[in-house]
Amino acid sequence: MTNSAKGESSRGNAKIRCRNYRRKILDISQKVSALHIAPAFSCTEIVDAIYNEVMRIGSQPETDDIFLMSKGHGCMIQYVILEERGVLSSQDLELYCKPAGRLGAHPDYGIPGIAASTGSLGHGLGIAVGQAYAEYLKGTSLRLFCVLSDGELQEGSTWEAMLMAGNLKLNNLVAVVDNNDFTGLERMSTGHPAFYPLIEKGQAFGWDVEEVNGHDSLELVTALKKLSDKPRLIIARTVKGKGVGFMESEPIWHYRSPSGTEYEQAIRELESDLS
């Protein structure tokens, strides 16, 4: 198989996986009133690429690569991938947000596969910097992947973490920004135009920055695998609510669960996109 044929095949596999993940999240959405569906759909390909194509996970948890979901509200995609990998159980997903279960709408440290308790924005990257520095001190070769929302870059604490990662030249740290251009309330480029450009901001803080299409698995994997002597910042251009037309770039889907009719329409759209 040629490289480009391999690439197309891998892209196709990722597409099927991501369709299934989105479908599973939609299924779960019918059991709860709210689950941050659009923020999970915007980073579906990102989290899929990290777990299924890039992370080195073996039998020794202390030397496995680390995934840290800084945008905690996007954790549904992490949950369904962890369930597929057998780290979480199907019962865990069944009992999502129920008193008898252990999974909530934000990740909780101590649950298998969860590297940090997030949910309040602007915490994850700082913790990731500490984890990455600890691994540097310990002399391990593991890499740490941290997924941030673009809204988190409005938190001053994220820039404190960006500065320290640059100062410490943490080349084992990869941060991926899910740049869907939306915060809870509004479009970033309209409401906060000074937010851009991002590439230059990242570079100025000592990071090796690359921008990719955040729904193109091949572009993501290529960028995620690249090594550098600096921390890597991947700005992934995404669409909030990606995969379901009526959810895309519509702020209400930041939090809401679809009704029964909306659910059926969403499933039809997902199926037709793959055909």
Place this chain on the structure above:
Amino acid sequence: MRNRFAEVFYELGSQDSRICLIVADISPAGSIAKFRSEYPERFINTGVSEQIMIGMAAGMAQRGLRPFAYTIATFALYRPFEMVRDDLCYQNLPVTIVGIGGGVSYSTLGATHHAQEDVAIAMSIPNMNIIAPCDPSETAEATKWCATQNVGPVYLRLGKAGEPDLTSQAIDPWQFGKVRRIKRGTDVCILTYGVITKSAVELSNRLDAIGRSCCVTTVPTLKPLDREGIASVLSSFSDVVIIEECVSRALTMEVKALAFDCGSRCAIKSFSLKDEFIHIYGTHDDLLSAHGLSVETMFNVLKS
């Protein structure tokens, strides 16, 4: 206290490569400078950035290290408060936050530097442990405990420098989570902690001199509070005095609530910082006097 902390930290850090110090542009000289030059990678200065100081400490602890985060008490606890709460306490990680200048010991720097409600705030966070040593020796004991514990986050509230020894003749040994008698007495018992213990000892001597035998019991661990130890004080003395260099929503309220809960009949008098910002500048004692915490004022209240 600062210097004793630095000496003990250097000894511990030399023996245990998991121990790291993260500072936010404030660092003690002496032994810490030596630690920095000998183990440069385990001394991290985040600069004037307290949120990343706490965030990094959390991440390092999750990966097996034993970080201490060190700066002036107000900046260690207030500025990065949500990192303290979420990253350290919610995740229950063995990180020690060292707050220097607890209380109002930065007496000429204004209220931005006064940690006058730090203990009350820290007490209200689940999983948080709070230790406020009264002298260099308790500081040494507490630092050793912090470096080896597996309990969770600790707020280690220290003074500055030059605090006298108050515990070399103590009756009880220092123990995490336990009150400690440092001076015997039979009529009155003073419960106190931190730098102001010096005034408590002075006050107890004045009370002894007028025939009211006064015990001094320190409460070096404010959380978890030694309820049994305090209940025993409440049942053994007819008069109990609480002195704290903090607003009253800390030890004072805890002891009074405990007295109510256990049906104690002893008389309780308390002296704490007022619920007011301090706008005067002077010595540490000047500021304490302004809030009714001078030995003279307290003695006049108690002698009658």
